[in-house]
Each structure stands twice: as C-alpha cells, then as structure tokens.
Amino acid sequence: MGAAAMVLTAQALAETRRAFDAVAPTYGAANDANPVIRMMRARTMAALRRHVHPGARVLDLGCGPGPDLVALAKLGYDVTGVDWSPEMVERANEAIRARGLERNARAHVLGIHEIDRLPAGSWQAAYSDLGPLNCVPDLPAAARAIASRLQPGGVLVASVIGRSCPWEWLIYGLRGEWSRVGVRYQRGFVPVPLEGATVWTHYFSPSECIQVFASAGFQLVRIRALGLTVPPPYLDAFCRRNPGVLRALTRVDDVVGRWPGVRHWGDHFLIELVRP
Numbered sequence: 001m002g003a004a005a006m007v008l009t010a011q012a013l014a015e016t017r018r019a020f021d022a023v024a025p026t027y028g029a030a031n032d033a034n035p036v037i038r039m040m041r042a043r044t045m046a047a048l049r050r051h052v053h054p055g056a057r058v059l060d061l062g063c064g065p066g067p068d069l070v071a072l073a074k075l076g077y078d079v080t081g082v083d084w085s086p087e088m089v090e091r092a093n094e095a096i097r098a099r100g101l102e103r104n105a106r107a108h109v110l111g112i113h114e115i116d117r118l119p120a121g122s123w124q125a126a127y128s129d130l131g132p133l134n135c136v137p138d139l140p141a142a143a144r145a146i147a148s149r150l151q152p153g154g155v156l157v158a159s160v161i162g163r164s165c166p167w168e169w170l171i172y173g174l175r176g177e178w179s180r181v182g183v184r185y186q187r188g189f190v191p192v193p194l195e196g197a198t199v200w201t202h203y204f205s206p207s208e209c210i211q212v213f214a215s216a217g218f219q220l221v222r223i224r225a226l227g228l229t230v231p232p233p234y235l236d237a238f239c240r241r242n243p244g245v246l247r248a249l250t251r252v253d254d255v256v257g258r259w260p261g262v263r264h265w266g267d268h269f270l271i272e273l274v275r276p
C-alpha cells in the first residue's frame with residue numbers, strides 16, 4: 001500500500017472507531033430491543049453451535065458490547081472477543097464481569113486487521129456477527145490472519161452486510177433515490193453515516209466474500225441470506241408494530257433465503273466456512 005493510501009486507511013479506521021465509541025453506551029440495549037437484529041443474531045449463533053460444542057475456544061471478531069460473548073460463555077464456550085472500539089470493549093468486559101463469566105470470556109481492544117498479534121492455531125472457531133468484517137480495510141489480509149488463528153478443521157461463521165438488498169431497491173427505488181440504492185454497489189471503503197459520525201464500510205457480495213476466503217484456504221460449507229424477505233434492522237419500528245408480519249416474513253426468509261440464486265441477496269448473508 002502506498003503512503004497516501006495508508007494515511008487514508010488510518011483516517012477511515014479512526015473515524016470508524018470514533019463512530020462506534022460514541023454509540024457504545026446505548027448500542028447493546030438498542031440492539032437487544034430490535035426484533036430484526038434478534039432474528040439475525042439467533043441464526044448466526046445457531047450456525048456456530050452446529051459446528052462447535054461447549055468447551056470449544058471461539059474468537060469473536062468485532063464483538064461490540066459483548067452480547068454473543070456473554071451468551072456463548074453462559075453455554076460453556078471459552079470465548080475471546082476483539083473489537084476496534086475501546087468503548088465497546090469496556091461494555092463487553094463490564095457485561096462479562098456483571099455475570100461472573102470472567103473464566104470463560106474476555107474482550108480486548110484489537111482490530112480484526114491486527115489479529116496476527118494473537119497466537120496462531122489457537123481457536124476452533126472464529127465468529128463475526130452483524131458486519132464487523134465489512135469494516136476491515138484489507139479483507140484478503142484479514143482472511144489469511146483469521147485462517148492462521150484457527151486450528152486445522154476450524155470454522156468461520158460470519159454475518160456480513162451484502163450488496164443486493166431487495167428491501168432497499170423497493171424503499172429507495174419508490175422514492176427515486178437511486179444514488180442511495182447504488183451505495184452498496186460501490187467499490188472500496190464507503191462512508192456510511194451512524195448517528196452523525198461515519199463508519200467506513202466495504203460491501204461484499206457473497207461470491208466476492210467466498211472468493212476472498214477461498215484464497216486464504218477456506219472452503220464454503222453453507223451460505224444463506226439474512227434479511228431477504230425480513231426488512232433491514234433500521235425498519236424495526238414497522239416490525240415492532242407488526243409482529244405477526246415479521247414472524248411470517250421470518251419463516252419465508254428461513255426457507256427462501258437458502259434457495260440458490262436468491263440466497264445471494266439480502267441485507268446480510270450468513271456464511272459458514274471451514275479451514276480444512
């Protein structure tokens with residue numbers, strides 16, 4: 001990477017850190033109250049639990065305020081979280097301490113782009129929930145570092161923000177806001193507003209993501225859409241007002257979101273990979 005590109009990357013990472021630091025105090029509670037986030041989290045967690053059992057060592061990449069660290073530690077997993085936002089990590093460690101789970105869980109301030117500082121070959125699974133991989137400046141390098149943190153046969157389970165979101169085609173298309181529809185199709189780091197700050201985000205199609213991880217030695221096990229028929233998390237007010245509609249759409253999502261072709265659409269996609 002040239003000097004100019006390195007400066008821009010450092011600036012983007014600093015802005016992203018500021019954005020997540022600023023929302024950290026309310027982030028966990030807001031997500032817990034969001035039925036779409038709960039639906040997505042439950043499916044990502046279930047996928048992880050199909051691959052590894054309590055007692056396994058799990059690395060949570062971009063753990064945020066620690067909801068999955070706490071849930072996995074309670075189930076008996078040994079889980080280490082890393083996150084680029086010191087405020088998020090503080091909340092995660094508070095949540096772990098408040099439940100007396102320190103033996104099974106801990107969180108550290110560390111970017112996914114820095115995880116080659118962690119010991120190699122130490123985890124049976126890596127896990128990343130709700131898009132932290134989208135905030136990494138160089139996903140191919142991170143994919144190689146993730147692969148080397150895993151033991152042979154280790155898995156990566158991640159929910160990643162996708163490019164093709166039919167709900168956004170509908171919402172923004174009906175309003176004629178085509179530039180907003182195009183945001184997810186841009187290449188490179190895209191500035192995405194978060195409560196007045198900026199999160200620099202890379203959007204990936206499932207095929208792009210599979211290719212990046214294949215180059216790092218992973219094999220695809222399974223992929224599905226998360227949020228194909230279910231609206232994106234920011235339409236939570238609609239979902240709260242219409243719980244029956246959300247339940248019905250979730251049932252459709254769970255079936256249609258696995259179909260070839262359409263499983264590559266959706267607000268997020270859930271990818272399961274193994275390092276043979």
Ligand SMILES: C[S@@+](CC[C@H](N)C(=O)[O-])C[C@H]1O[C@@H](n2cnc3c(N)ncnc32)[C@H](O)[C@@H]1O
Pocket residue numbers: 016020031061062063064065066067068082083084085088110111112113128129130131132135136137
């Ligand atoms: C949408 S939140 C998801 C948090 C958590 N996984 C959850 O399910 O609630 C994204 C998280 O990724 C973290 N993040 C952003 N860029 C990162 C990076 N380069 N390395 C590690 N974490 C990062 C943010 O600080 C934030 O906590």
